[in-house]
């Protein structure tokens with residue numbers, strides 16, 4: 001067995017305001033801060049344990065100033081996997097995901113890449129605009145895992161989301 005550290009580069013992509021920064025910071029610090037710099041793209045390095053193995057995460061918290069939702073060519077060349085994020089309280093953010101997926105596919109010229117679909121802000125149940133079933137259905141269409149999470153209320157599911165996508169990367173690299 002090869003003894004090397006596994007590494008996962010994650011690009012967190014999605015429309016403005018869905019909680020990309022909140023999710024990244026929650027995963028890395030276990031804390032929810034509330035307000036995040038809306039203008040700066042941040043890259044974090046974080047070493048943790050996934051399924052008993054050391055995993056080095058590099059997390060790129062992107063900024064979506066325009067309709068590409070942070071899916072620039074250089075980002076897509078750099079990353080091992082993509083976390084596609086929408087907010088369950090924003091129909092508009094969910095409706096932006098197929099366009100984002102298309103941008104990714106065009107940039108990568110059809111080469112597949114591990115992904116996970118994330119519906120954030122599930123704590124805001126009274127404001128929900130996107131059902132769990134809709135998220136699940138889209139993930140089935142994309143052939144990727146799906147999780148609803150809350151960056152503000154729940155650290156475990158957020159952690160699980162990053163771990164899940166890192167497992168996808170390990171599987172993908174094995175092929």
Ligand code: GDP
Pocket residue numbers: 014015016017018019020021022023033034035036038120121122123124149150151152153
């Ligand atoms: P980004 O533009 O995708 O990076 O979004 P931010 O991480 O900056 O979050 C946008 C706003 O949504 C901020 O006011 C956050 O405090 C809030 N937010 C992020 N995640 C959650 C969540 O899970 N629940 C709730 N209630 N608010 C959240």
Ligand code: MG
Pocket residue numbers: 020021022036037038061062063
């Ligand atoms: Mg942000």
